Amino acid sequence: MNQRLQPPSFSREAAGSGVEISVSDVRQQIYLADPSSGTGSPSCCELGSAFHRLIASLLNSSLSELSTIFSGASVDDWSAELRDFGYRRELGPFLVGNAAALHGRGDAVMNLWAAVNEATHWLAELFWDHRQRQLRDGKRFNPCELANWFQAEVPLRLELTDAAWTQPVILKGVADSVLSLPGGRRCVIEYKLGKTAPQADLCQTTLYHQMLNDAGNSSLAVIGFLPKRSERLIEGDQIGDLQQQLKTLIGKLAGVDRPRVAPLPQRKPAPTATPVVSTSNPTTEADVQSIAKRLKAALNEADCESNFVGEPIIGPTFIRFTVNPARGVSPKKYLSIGDLLQIRLQSNRPPVIQTGAAITIDVQRPDRQFVAWDDIDLPASDPLHGCAKVLVGVGLDGKVRTADLADTTCSHLLVAGVSGSGKSEWLRTAVAGLIATNTPEQLQLVAIDPKRVAFHDLQGSPYLRCPVVFPGDADADIIAVLDELIEEMEERYASLDGCASLAEWINRHGKPVPRIVCVCDEYADIMLASTKQQKTIESRITRLGSKGRACGIHLILATQQPSRRTITGPIQSNLPGRVGLTMTSATESRMLFEQRGAEDLLMKGDLMFKDIGAPQRYQAVYLSDDQRRAIYLSSTRNVPTP
Numbered sequence: 001m002n003q004r005l006q007p008p009s010f011s012r013e014a015a016g017s018g019v020e021i022s023v024s025d026v027r028q029q030i031y032l033a034d035p036s037s038g039t040g041s042p043s044c045c046e047l048g049s050a051f052h053r054l055i056a057s058l059l060n061s062s063l064s065e066l067s068t069i070f071s072g073a074s075v076d077d078w079s080a081e082l083r084d085f086g087y088r089r090e091l092g093p094f095l096v097g098n099a100a101a102l103h104g105r106g107d108a109v110m111n112l113w114a115a116v117n118e119a120t121h122w123l124a125e126l127f128w129d130h131r132q133r134q135l136r137d138g139k140r141f142n143p144c145e146l147a148n149w150f151q152a153e154v155p156l157r158l159e160l161t162d163a164a165w166t167q168p169v170i171l172k173g174v175a176d177s178v179l180s181l182p183g184g185r186r187c188v189i190e191y192k193l194g195k196t197a198p199q200a201d202l203c204q205t206t207l208y209h210q211m212l213n214d215a216g217n218s219s220l221a222v223i224g225f226l227p228k229r230s231e232r233l234i235e236g237d238q239i240g241d242l243q244q245q246l247k248t249l250i251g252k253l254a255g256v257d258r259p260r261v262a263p264l265p266q267r268k269p270a271p272t273a274t275p276v277v278s279t280s281n282p283t284t285e286a287d288v289q290s291i292a293k294r295l296k297a298a299l300n301e302a303d304c305e306s307n308f309v310g311e312p313i314i315g316p317t318f319i320r321f322t323v324n325p326a327r328g329v330s331p332k333k334y335l336s337i338g339d340l341l342q343i344r345l346q347s348n349r350p351p352v353i354q355t356g357a358a359i360t361i362d363v364q365r366p367d368r369q370f371v372a373w374d375d376i377d378l379p380a381s382d383p384l385h386g387c388a389k390v391l392v393g394v395g396l397d398g399k400v401r402t403a404d405l406a407d408t409t410c411s412h413l414l415v416a417g418v419s420g421s422g423k424s425e426w427l428r429t430a431v432a433g434l435i436a437t438n439t440p441e442q443l444q445l446v447a448i449d450p451k452r453v454a455f456h457d458l459q460g461s462p463y464l465r466c467p468v469v470f471p472g473d474a475d476a477d478i479i480a481v482l483d484e485l486i487e488e489m490e491e492r493y494a495s496l497d498g499c500a501s502l503a504e505w506i507n508r509h510g511k512p513v514p515r516i517v518c519v520c521d522e523y524a525d526i527m528l529a530s531t532k533q534q535k536t537i538e539s540r541i542t543r544l545g546s547k548g549r550a551c552g553i554h555l556i557l558a559t560q561q562p563s564r565r566t567i568t569g570p571i572q573s574n575l576p577g578r579v580g581l582t583m584t585s586a587t588e589s590r591m592l593f594e595q596r597g598a599e600d601l602l603m604k605g606d607l608m609f610k611d612i613g614a615p616q617r618y619q620a621v622y623l624s625d626d627q628r629r630a631i632y633l634s635s636t637r638n639v640p641t642p
């Protein structure tokens with residue numbers, strides 16, 4: 001059964017003066033919104049536990065055992081000895097003892113074995129490096145010293161409070177491992193076996209990190225072992241925004257946040273845009289009541305008897321109704337009645353229906369409003385750093401949503417949508433937002449434009465790092481452009497001089513270094529030119545995606561065709577922020593968000609955005625051609641600095 005369709009059931013308990021919630025609950029909720037992992041089946045869980053026991057047991061070995069294991073002459077010898085020892089002590093007995101339960105699960109067992117190989121090699125390398133350091137310092141190699149720095153299965157607890165919450169939340173969980181380094185620094189480590197859910201794993205580790213008392217002086221690492229080892233190490237001071245977003249999610253899950261009802265926004269239509277359904281009268285409260293009545297009747301007709309929860313919320317593009325299914329009605333059923341609701345509500349497209357803690361039904365607003373640039377407040381800009389926030393759109397609460405490129409959860413963005421969905425407009429407005437909040441010393445743009453119309457107006461802008469690249473022109477060399485960015489990235493890393501990030505370097509030296517944003521419309525057109533080109537471009541994107549953020553280099557890539565051919569594994573995992581405009585099918589929506597829904601969006605800048613948790617719906621900001629040109633060609637920041 002599709003787990004996403006079940007309402008979440010959290011192990012919420014009243015814990016004296018607060019609501020208790022576990023880190024696994026939070027992870028599960030993020031995972032269900034983005035279920036790209038294969039975790040969850042009992043046999044896999046059993047293998048996962050065996051894997052964790054194996055690592056803990058290796059690290060708990062005695063001095064004489066470790067000395068024997070590490071008596072060989074190379075790191076490969078150490079790795080082989082460690083693996084064989086682990087097999088004899090933990091894995092072999094586990095496999096024999098569970099032979100019946102593992103019958104028919106040969107693939108899973110082979111995966112476990114591959115992960116054990118990767119993990120023992122990782123440990124062998126750690127011990128080898130430690131030995132080199134000890135020898136360099138004139139000390140005797142003592143493997144137990146390093147092993148003792150690891151503490152396995154560490155129980156953690158944290159009380160969270162917030163002025164907007166009705167009561168505190170007690171967060172509990174058990175971290176896989178805490179590494180205590182000399183000098184007091186600590187690192188939370190989560191070991192991941194099998195295909196990981198990167199976002200859920202990062203969030204889980206971030207919470208454990210926050211639960212350490214000395215979170216400011218510690219870091220976190222998520223280490224995956226399948227199909228190959230992958231390590232993601234993050235310094236504590238880089239995850240402030242993620243922690244804040246997680247706190248908001250926790251407040252919701254624990255049911256302690258106070259509900260908010262947004263006022264009815266009446267925004268100016270954009271000069272060139274026409275409403276989806278023409279109406280001379282703006283939506284009134286009476287109209288909303290009438291739509292609610294028709295919706296209720298249609299739900300009853302579809303055997304989805306529902307109770308309406310709270311007031312409908314009116315956004316610029318649609319009206320959101322929140323409902324609870326009556327007893328006996330499956331939440332899954334709502335996902336199959338979109339076409340009927342569309343007919344009964346006489347709208348152009350089926351409503352967007354999302355299931356989760358409650359069911360939301362987004363009905364097209366009869367007098368669709370567009371969000372004009374002049375009506376929004378741009379994000380604040382720091383006098384030294386500028387601003388790394390990209391305009392995403394305006395939400396149901398009337399507030400502007402931004403994607404912070406400095407944040408790990410959306411350091412690079414993938415944008416997708418059919419022709420006419422508003423993709424190019426979104427990219428152009430995103431670029432305008434960045435220009436308006438930075439000086440040319442704080443921001444440099446690299447624009448790649450296969451359609452030749454998306455960034456035409458940028459030519460001549462003082463923010464361009466190099467002239468706009470028009471693939472197809474004789475002198476346009478995309479690979480060379482990406483290679484130049486990689487070279488810049490490596491140079492920046494080399495000159496960080498002990499600073500954990502570019503931001504820290506800028507603070508230390510008190511002068512700006514430009515953030516570089518490479519924005520590319522229709523990247524799939526370029527990538528799919530040939531198999532060789534695909535591999536080459538993919539490898540460049542992977543390098544920039546995995547290492548670019550810390551030194552201020554970011555990618556924003558757009559495509560009309562979100563398919564397996566264009567959103568390949570490396571691109572999926574290295575471009576974490578997602579902007580989805582209208583798609584042709586639910587399959588495409590799943591490609592980007594792991595859930596359906598984007599196929600029912602209403603074109604013209606109606607979009608979903610996802611960094612952590614479930615995707616949220618926004619209306620993109622509209623910028624007229626003249627305004628955009630003026631912003632592109634100006635050389636000063638347009639917003640006041642705080």
Ligand SMILES: Nc1ncnc2c1ncn2[C@@H]1O[C@H](COP(=O)(O)OP(=O)(O)OP(=O)(O)O)[C@@H](O)[C@H]1O
Pocket residue numbers: 270272273370371417418419420421422423424425426560604605606619620621622
């Ligand atoms: N945020 C917006 N607000 C209002 N109208 C919009 C918005 N974004 C796009 N539109 C309207 O939708 C039309 C199509 O947008 P756009 O050219 O960006 O689509 P696209 O997805 O890039 O399509 P293609 O790939 O064919 O170029 C625009 O001409 C504009 O009228």
